[in-house]
Amino acid sequence: MRHFRLLVVGNGVSAYGSYLNMVALNVFIYQETDSALAAGLFMAVRLLVSVVSGVVSGRLVTAYDRKRLMVGADLTQCLALVALLVAPDGARVGLLYALAVVTGSCSTLSSVALRSSVPEIVGPDLRTRANALLATGRSLAMITGFASAGVVVAQLGYTAALALDAATFVVSASVLFSLPIRTRAETEPPAQETAEAGATGPSKAAARARAASLVLLRATPVLAVMILVRAVDGLGSSSHNVALPVYSHDLDPDHPATFVSQFWATWAIGNILAQQACSRWSGRKGRHGPGERAFAIGSMVMSAAFIVVFTGLPTPLAVVAALVAGMADGLTEIAYVSRLQAAPDEQRGRLFGLSASAENTGFGLGMLVSGALLDVFSPLQVTGMLHGLAIALCAALLVVMVRQARGAPGAGPPAPAETPAAAPDADPASVSGSASASGSASAPADEPPPPSASPTAQESR
Numbered sequence: 001m002r003h004f005r006l007l008v009v010g011n012g013v014s015a016y017g018s019y020l021n022m023v024a025l026n027v028f029i030y031q032e033t034d035s036a037l038a039a040g041l042f043m044a045v046r047l048l049v050s051v052v053s054g055v056v057s058g059r060l061v062t063a064y065d066r067k068r069l070m071v072g073a074d075l076t077q078c079l080a081l082v083a084l085l086v087a088p089d090g091a092r093v094g095l096l097y098a099l100a101v102v103t104g105s106c107s108t109l110s111s112v113a114l115r116s117s118v119p120e121i122v123g124p125d126l127r128t129r130a131n132a133l134l135a136t137g138r139s140l141a142m143i144t145g146f147a148s149a150g151v152v153v154a155q156l157g158y159t160a161a162l163a164l165d166a167a168t169f170v171v172s173a174s175v176l177f178s179l180p181i182r183t184r185a186e187t188e189p190p191a192q193e194t195a196e197a198g199a200t201g202p203s204k205a206a207a208r209a210r211a212a213s214l215v216l217l218r219a220t221p222v223l224a225v226m227i228l229v230r231a232v233d234g235l236g237s238s239s240h241n242v243a244l245p246v247y248s249h250d251l252d253p254d255h256p257a258t259f260v261s262q263f264w265a266t267w268a269i270g271n272i273l274a275q276q277a278c279s280r281w282s283g284r285k286g287r288h289g290p291g292e293r294a295f296a297i298g299s300m301v302m303s304a305a306f307i308v309v310f311t312g313l314p315t316p317l318a319v320v321a322a323l324v325a326g327m328a329d330g331l332t333e334i335a336y337v338s339r340l341q342a343a344p345d346e347q348r349g350r351l352f353g354l355s356a357s358a359e360n361t362g363f364g365l366g367m368l369v370s371g372a373l374l375d376v377f378s379p380l381q382v383t384g385m386l387h388g389l390a391i392a393l394c395a396a397l398l399v400v401m402v403r404q405a406r407g408a409p410g411a412g413p414p415a416p417a418e419t420p421a422a423a424p425d426a427d428p429a430s431v432s433g434s435a436s437a438s439g440s441a442s443a444p445a446d447e448p449p450p451p452s453a454s455p456t457a458q459e460s461r
Contacts, residue, residue, distance in 0.1 A: 003179050004122050004130055010175030011114070012137035014074060017168030018107065019145025021081075024153050024161040029096050031158075038093075042100050044364075049104030051360040056105075057112040058353020062346060066113040066183035067176060073106035073113075074173035081166040085159060108356050116349045117183035119341045128290075128338045132279035135333055139271045146264070185345035222292055223343075225397050226336060227355050229299060229390065233332075234362025235369070236387035240306045242370040243379035247310055250379075263309065263322045270326025278334045290335035293401060296394045298335065302328035303387035303394075310380040 030039045060069060080102040084095050114134075122130040152161045248259040278290060290298070305325035309318050340351050366386060373382045 001122060001126065001130070003181055005133065006175055007121070007179055007181070008133045008137045010172040011134060012141045013168045013175075014172035015138045015141035016145045017165035018103075019142050020149050020152065020161060021103075021165040023146065023149035024158055024165070025096070025099075027153065028158045028162075029093075032093055032096070042096060045097055046100040046104040047360060047364045047367075049101050050108045051357050051364065053105040053108045054112070054353045054355070054357030054360060056353070057109040057356065058350040060109060061113045061116050061349035061353070066117045066349075067181065069113045070110050071173045071176050073110040074169040074176070077103055077106045078166045078169035078173070081162050081169075085162055085166070108360075112349060112352045112356055113183070115337055115341065115352045116345075117181075118337075119348075120183055120185055120345065121181045124342070127341050128334060129279045131334045131337045131341075132275040135275045135330060136272050136279075139268050139275070139330075143265070143268050222397070222401065223339065223351075225393075225400075226292065226295060226339065227351075227358050229296070229393055229397065230336060230355060231358035231362035232390045232393050233299060233303070234359045234364075235366035236303050236306065236383070236390045238363050238366025239370045239383045239386040240309070242367060243310065243374060243382050246374060247379040251315075259315065259318075262315070262319055266319045266322040267326035267329070270323040270328075271330040272326075274327040274330030275334060278331065290331055290338070292335070292339060293398065295332050295335035295339065296397045296401070298328045298332040300391050300394045302332060303390045307380070307384050307387050310378075310383050312380075 025042070026039055029042050033039070080099050084092060084099055087095050118130050118134075119127045149161070152164065244260055244263060245256065248263075249256040251259050302325050305321045305328060308321040309325065313321065340355060341348060343351050370382055370386065373385070377385075
C-alpha cells in the first residue's frame, strides 16, 4: 500500500487542480465572452464529451497499458492548459471549447483506467481500503479546491489559477510514471488463442470482448441494475445541485451563498467520515467492505436525506441531513466501485466505461430536466421527484435480492462476484455455469467475493 498512498497523493493534487479549474474556467469564459450562454455551452460540451468518451475509454483501458494512458491523459490536459495560456486573446474563446473536449475525454479516461487498475495495484482483498483512500483524497481536494478558488483568482488572477492547474497535472503524471506498479492482470493467453486472435484480427477480438462483457451482465443482473441505479442517481444529484442555489436564495436573499457553503462543507465531512469508516471496517481481519445491499440501502438513505434538506427545516437540522447525505454518498461510492472491481480484469475496463457514460448521461439529462422543472415546481418538489425515482429503483433492487436470498437452496443471498471471463466462443450458459462452479457467485450479497491469492496491487467517487 505504500506505493498506492503515493498514487493517492498525486491523484489528490490533480483533483485539487481540477476543482480549482472548474471555478476559474467558468468565470474566465464568462469574462472573455460576456455571455452566460457561452459559459453554459462550455459545460455542456465537456459533459457531452464525457458521456461519449466513457465507452471509448472502456475499450482503451482494456486494450492498452493503463498506467501509460493515465500519464498521457494528465500530460495532455497540461499541454491544453498551457496552449490556452500562451494563445493570443483573439484565439482563446475557440481554444476554450477545445479545452472542454480535452478535459472531458481525458478526465474520463483517467478515471476509468484508475478504477479498473485498483485490484491489480493493491490486490483484490485491499480494494475497499484503496477505494476509500482515493475517495478521501478527492473529497479533501474538492474542499480545498473550491475553498481556495476565489482567493487564488482574486489575488493572483486567472493566468496563475490555470498555470497552477497545469502544474498539478505534471505532479500527478510524474508520480504515476515513477511508481513501480502493475495495472493489469499478469495472464498470458494460450498459444492457440493467440494464434486465433492474430488470424481473426483486432475487430473480431473486440467483438468477443464486448460479448464477454454482455455475458457478465446477463449472468449478474444485479450488477446491471446497480449501473442503472447510478444513472438514475445522476438525475437526483443534478436536481439538488440545480435547486440548492434557488433554495438558498429563498432562505436568505441577502446572503444566498451562506447555506450553499454550509451544505457542501457538511456533505464533504460526512463523505470523508463514511470513507474512513469503510476503510477501517474492511481493514479488520476477515471482514469485507460494503456490498450490494449496503449500496441499495445507502442510495435510498442518501436520496431521502437530500430531499429532507429542502423541507424547510431549521438550518442546524438541515445541516445534519446534509451530513447524513454525505455519509451515505461515501458509503455507496465505495460499495459500487468495489463491486465493479470484482469483475475479471479483461471485462472491468468496459464496465467502468459503461458506468461513466451512464452516470454522466443521468447527470447531464438531470441538469436539463431540473432547470425546466424549477420554473414550475418548488425545489422540494423537484428533488422529491428525481430522488424519489432513485429510491423506488433501489427499493425494487432490495426486493429482488431478498427474494433471491430466500429462493436460494441452503444459504445466504447470492452475490454476483468475480465471474470468470468468457472463453472466446463460449455461450452465455456455459459462462454462467462456470461462474457458479467457481464459488464466487454464491458469496453473500452484502460481501464481495473472497480475495484471490495473487498479491497484486490501487483507487475512488
